[in-house]
Amino acid sequence: xxxxxxxxxxxxxxxxxxxxxxxxxxLTNPTAGATQSISDSxxxxxxxxxxxxxxxxxxxxxSTDTVxxxxxxxxxxxxxxxxxxxxxxxxxxxGRECLQAAGENAxxxxxxxxxGETVTLQFDGQADRxxxxxRLLAYVHVDGSNFNYDLVDLGHARVYDSTFSxxxxxYSAESTAQxxxxxxxxxxxxxxxxxxxxxxxxxGDANALTIDWVNAEADSLNDERVKITNTGSSSxxxxxxxxxxxxxxxxxxxxxxxxxxxxxxxxxxxxxDDADDRYMGYGTEIWNDDGDTATVTTTDGTxxxxxxxxxxxxxxxxxxxxxWVNAEADSLNDERVKITNTGSGSLDLSGWTLSDAAGHEFTFPDGFTLQSxxxxxxxxxxxxNDADDLYMGYGTEIWNDxxxxxxxxxxxGTTADQLSY
Numbered sequence: 061x062x063x064x065x066x067x068x069x070x071x072x073x074x075x076x077x078x079x080x081x082x083x084x085x086x087l088t089n090p091t092a093g094a095t096q097s098i099s100d101s102x103x104x105x106x107x108x109x110x111x112x113x114x115x116x117x118x119x120x121x122x123s124t125d126t127v128x129x130x131x132x133x134x135x136x137x138x139x140x141x142x143x144x145x146x147x148x149x150x151x152x153x154x155g156r157e158c159l160q161a162a163g164e165n166a167x168x169x170x171x172x173x174x175x176g177e178t179v180t181l182q183f184d185g186q187a188d189r190x191x192x193x194x195r196l197l198a199y200v201h202v203d204g205s206n207f208n209y210d211l212v213d214l215g216h217a218r219v220y221d222s223t224f225s226x227x228x229x230x231y232s233a234e235s236t237a238q239x240x241x242x243x244x245x246x247x248x249x250x251x252x253x254x255x256x257x258x259x260x261x262x263x264g265d266a267n268a269l270t271i272d273w274v275n276a277e278a279d280s281l282n283d284e285r286v287k288i289t290n291t292g293s294s295s296x297x298x299x300x301x302x303x304x305x306x307x308x309x310x311x312x313x314x315x316x317x318x319x320x321x322x323x324x325x326x327x328x329x330x331x332x333d334d335a336d337d338r339y340m341g342y343g344t345e346i347w348n349d350d351g352d353t354a355t356v357t358t359t360d361g362t363x364x365x366x367x368x369x370x371x372x373x374x375x376x377x378x379x380x381x382x383x384w385v386n387a388e389a390d391s392l393n394d395e396r397v398k399i400t401n402t403g404s405g406s407l408d409l410s411g412w413t414l415s416d417a418a419g420h421e422f423t424f425p426d427g428f429t430l431q432s433x434x435x436x437x438x439x440x441x442x443x444x445n446d447a448d449d450l451y452m453g454y455g456t457e458i459w460n461d462x463x464x465x466x467x468x469x470x471x472x473g474t475t476a477d478q479l480s481y
Contacts, residue, residue: 101182106174106200111137112166112216114195115174117181128195129208130187131224132217134170135163135244146218147238148248157335158247165243166216170207172435177202187224199226203437205386205394209233214384215242233388240481266301268292271354271367272323272379275404276347281329284345286354287402288365289323300359309346311338369404378407378432382466382479387459392441395457397466399438399477401430411471414438414452416464422452 107124108116112134118124135141141159143151149159180201183189191197200207211217212230215237219230238245268291278284286303290296297317303326304310311326316338318324324338328346331339340346347354356365381402389395397414401407409424422438425445430436436450440458443451452458459466465480 101180101201103178103180105178106176109167109171109175112163112170112211115170115200117179126195127181127198127200128191128193129211130184130197130199131220131222131227131230132208132211133220134166134211134217135159137163137167143247146244146247148245150248150250152250154250155247158250159244161335162216162244162247166211169214169216170211173202173207173210174200179207184224184226187222203394204391205389210386213237213386213388215240215245218244236388265292265294266296266358266362266364269296269318269356269365271356271365273403273405274347274352274354274367274369276345276349276352276369277404278328278345281342281345282327282331282339284328284347286326286347287323288318288326288356290318290320293320295319301364302357303340304355304357305346305348306353307346309340309342311340313338378405378430379403380407380409380412380430380468380476382468382477383435385459385464385466385479385481387457387464387481388461389440389457392454392457393439393443393451395440395459397438397459398435399430399468400435401432404432406431412476413469415467415469416458416460418458418464420452420454420458422450424450 102119104117104119104125106115107118110116110126113129113132115127115129116124117127133145135146137160141156141163143149143155143159146159149155181196181198182201183196183198187197189197199209206226209226209230212219213233213236219227219234224230237243241248270289270291272287272289274286275284288303295317298313299315299317301313302310303313316324316333324336326338326340328340328342330341331337333339351369353366353368355363357363379402381400383398383400385397386395399414407430409428409430410426412424413421414424415421428436428450434447436448438450438452440452440454442453443449445451463481465478467475468477470476
């Protein structure tokens with residue numbers, strides 16, 4: 061009789077545990093089977109992003125804690141980076157500088173996605189609840205998406221070698237990101253200046269340089285800056301190239317190479333030059349708020365890039381950039397495209413279109429404006445449009461997991477940006 065009662069009690073406990081696990085499993089995860097090992101979850105607010113894989117949070121009762129994102133590791137931003145932890149990244153000065161930049165990019169991405177957001181922490185029954193430093197170990201879900209998985213999928217993080225139920229899907233995403241050389245994995249072939257990109261060769265097509273924008277209405281000398289991007293497929297040696305305004309203020313690049321797809325910010329004031337930032341050394345502002353012309357010339361004086369803004373130009377100072385496409389999603393609205401205004405002014409997207417290679421298309425509503433630095437997420441499914449989220453209205457997934465091309469066109473049909481993955 062005692063044996064029978066004990067067996068009954070064990071069965072009841074097992075049923076309760078199964079029911080609890082099933083209720084939490086309603087949250088979106090990379091793999092359906094992974095929810096079998098999730099123990100519980102809680103809703104919190106992210107109060108601070110420490111770096112790409114660590115955040116400070118506040119519970120609904122006002123108490124606070126720190127969360128280390130489970131299963132992922134982004135390059136360090138506060139200490140020395142470790143190339144040996146990232147497969148294929150060389151342990152050289154260029155490799156370390158590239159990882160440092162990748163870590164900063166991951167931190168910026170995490171800040172953009174999580175700072176101030178209400179998120180769901182989900183704990184994994186196969187992993188410890190807290191790490192060696194007393195921090196919580198959890199998945200962070202924001203807007204129905206597993207942010208830990210997104211970091212790996214976008215190449216901002218490697219999979220941290222540990223035990224957790226979703227490791228298989230994470231490693232699969234890591235392999236895809238490595239093959240595509242996304243973000244940190246582009247550091248496997250860093251240029252000599254520490255930037256990521258191609259095989260490190262110099263020269264390249266100088267005509268591939270573009271002046272993306274001039275931030276003239278700034279609050280400080282170093283906030284007044286110019287963004288220059290190499291849109292070509294090979295690095296460009298800028299040694300001896302000059303950036304100048306209409307009044308003749310200029311900056312000459314010295315021993316600097318800009319990798320394929322990379323950007324450099326040229327600040328008006330003084331600072332320490334690195335792979336992403338250069339400083340003109342002026343003590344006063346030089347770019348006119350009401351209009352000016354920025355010009356990049358080669359060592360022989362040939363103009364290879366030019367941009368007018370303000371009263372001297374009828375073009376918008378906004379600049380639309382397709383940052384990423386989340387194709388391998390668990391729901392229609394988790395499948396989405398992030399578009400950011402990387403320019404210095406607002407951007408009216410009325411009548412613009414976003415399309416894939418198969419011709420699925422979304423037209424931005426009249427009056428939709430994206431402010432400088434702001435982003436909008438275009439979801440595949442249906443929902444209520446607002447300032448941060450727009451919905452294409454499709455009933456099936458449209459972005460191919462194996463590769464696709466996202467194209468953003470203006471109302472007049474001009475390609476504003478394009479991203480292939």
